[in-house]
Amino acid sequence: MAETENTLVIIKPDSFWRGLNRQVEERLNALGLTVVAECMLAAGANLAEEKWREFYFPSIGTLPCLNGTAKYMAYGPVKVIQLRGDGSIQKVRKAIGATRPWQAEPGTIRGDFWPGADEANAPYTLKFKQSEDDSILFNMIHASDSEKNFAIESAFFDEIVPVNKHTKRL
Secondary structure, X not given: OOOEEEEEEEEOHHHHHOOOHHHHHHHHHOOOOEEEEEEEEOOOOOOOHHHHHHHHHHHHOOOOHHHHHHHHHHHOOEEEEEEEEEOHHHHHHHHHOOOOHHHOOOOOHHHHHOOXXXXXXXXXXXXXXXXXXXXXXXXXXXXXXXXXXXXXXXXHHHHHOOOOOOOOOO
16 A cells, blocks of 8 residues: 655646646546645746746756746746645656656646647747747646655745635645
8 A cells, every 4th residue: 555645736837828727637636635735826926936946946957947947937827736645646747747748648647738739838938938048848737756855845835825815825
């Protein structure tokens, strides 16, 4: 039996821009995990580029995509969800598919919803590229890849997400 664990999921702006955010959430709900906390971060209003750079820096460091990705995430909206359940990290990672959507298997979130994304995201690619070398990975969703990274990611959001009547604290 798998161990009960937590994972953090971020439904990214390109899911919202393409009108796929509800379908992405339905796929997550079908996993049978418990939603512990969730919050919406409105477009550009809640989290500045600098904070997204801070969030992504541990995983992508100084790669050329850091600045463009930070700008794209700040443009929002995004939905942050904490899920809990037996083997939640692996269940969610399997459901979302490979990080590079064009490598994701059919039946996964990225594998099923990636076709057409290049065209749909084209206006945004131009908007967020910081240089000719910059690449932005529009991959719809983020999920923690380990309990250690869940702890780091959830602590990051605990510091910045204001608690109000519409927010469950992460």
